[in-house]
Amino acid sequence: MIVTVGLVLLIISYVGIILLSFEFxxxxxxxxxxxxxxxxxxxxxxxxxxxxxATPVLGAVAWALxxxxxxxxxxxxxxxxxxxxx
Numbered sequence: 001m002i003v004t005v006g007l008v009l010l011i012i013s014y015v016g017i018i019l020l021s022f023e024f025x026x027x028x029x030x031x032x033x034x035x036x037x038x039x040x041x042x043x044x045x046x047x048x049x050x051x052x053x054a055t056p057v058l059g060a061v062a063w064a065l066x067x068x069x070x071x072x073x074x075x076x077x078x079x080x081x082x083x084x085x086x
Contacts, residue, residue: 007047014044021066024073032069036062 018040025033039062046055 011044011047014040014047017066018044021069024069028073028076030069030072032065032072036065036069039065 018037021033021037021040024030025037039058043055043058043062045051046058
């Protein structure tokens with residue numbers, strides 16, 4: 001019972017991350033966000049159907065690409081902020 005509740009909450013949180021990555025793709029036009037969203041979709045599907053080794057690998061790659069995409073976005077925003085101050 002408690003494992004089922006935990007799995008449902010995990011899937012709900014991943015759906016939020018997927019929606020957020022697609023929103024960031026629309027807002028900042030960075031293809032990494034689109035790739036991250038698709039990888040998280042595959043990750044959730046592999047969680048639901050217990051596809052073995054694919055689950056942790058997809059999760060790790062998706063989180064690493066999320067970190068990379070967010071650092072690129074922060075760098076671009078800082079650059080645009082500094083150029084507007086000059």
